[in-house]
Amino acid sequence: MEHETLIRISFFLMTFFLIAWWERHAPRRRRNQSVALRWLNNLGIVAVNTLLLRLLFPMAAVGMAVYVDQNQWGFINTLALPFWLSVVLSVIALDLVIYLQHVLFHAVPALWRLHMVHHADLDYDLTTGLRFHPIEIALSMVVKFATIAALGPPILAVLIFEVILNSAAMFNHGNIRLPGRIDNFLRLLIVTPDMHRVHHSSIKVETNSNYGFNLSWWDRLFGTYIAQPIDSHEKMEIGLEQFQSPEYLTLPRMLTLPFVGKPGKYPINRE
Numbered sequence: 001m002e003h004e005t006l007i008r009i010s011f012f013l014m015t016f017f018l019i020a021w022w023e024r025h026a027p028r029r030r031r032n033q034s035v036a037l038r039w040l041n042n043l044g045i046v047a048v049n050t051l052l053l054r055l056l057f058p059m060a061a062v063g064m065a066v067y068v069d070q071n072q073w074g075f076i077n078t079l080a081l082p083f084w085l086s087v088v089l090s091v092i093a094l095d096l097v098i099y100l101q102h103v104l105f106h107a108v109p110a111l112w113r114l115h116m117v118h119h120a121d122l123d124y125d126l127t128t129g130l131r132f133h134p135i136e137i138a139l140s141m142v143v144k145f146a147t148i149a150a151l152g153p154p155i156l157a158v159l160i161f162e163v164i165l166n167s168a169a170m171f172n173h174g175n176i177r178l179p180g181r182i183d184n185f186l187r188l189l190i191v192t193p194d195m196h197r198v199h200h201s202s203i204k205v206e207t208n209s210n211y212g213f214n215l216s217w218w219d220r221l222f223g224t225y226i227a228q229p230i231d232s233h234e235k236m237e238i239g240l241e242q243f244q245s246p247e248y249l250t251l252p253r254m255l256t257l258p259f260v261g262k263p264g265k266y267p268i269n270r271e
Helices: 004-025 035-056 060-071 083-107 109-119 126-130 134-151 155-172 180-186 193-200 217-221 251-260
Strands: none
Touching (some): 004 155, 035 126, 035 134, 035 251, 060 134, 060 155, 083 109, 083 134, 083 155, 083 217, 109 134, 126 155, 155 193
């Protein structure tokens, strides 16, 4: 716990600047919106979310893991597993929970209203992976706390998962070009930018696909995988049909969107 915050911030900054450099030198798509406008507001909501989490959950996910470990809660603490196996299984289990949570935010209309903020971005780059409504961020932390309490993962597993969560979100939202063969190989294991970009298409069937954030297995296993967009990656429309105006890129609009914006045809509901 002594260096937990430093480790997470260090990996966050290294990944951010690496992907930003990659986007500049090998972009996948031409940008349609002002970078200054999007980055100022997307990073602005990151600042709001960071402050909110510190106020509501001062011990964060790793702190919760320490508390669970001290009290020996959770399923894994009832098993006599090698430490390394407990770590690996815990990271995989946490990854699955985030996949299922993501599907839930598309299926429940009230939750979709919050998640619309993430999808209403009109360009697709690493800052899109950081653009979430504060209420969604808070609910996601509650889900993580409950999962950690029920699972009883090693503290190291939660730290690794948190680092992967932030880094993968920036990587798979990156406007970066990967050779086709490398992309096809990587997506056998992890979610690539081309794979996840399909999820940000304005076409409903594509929006409701490719929910994974790190491991690509879950979409294939649960039948939510789409390999490529109907249109090319360069020509596909990003965002949601009802929010195609640049006004939805501003921080005030992001914060109020769940309460005044129309959900459109996107919620899965009972499909």
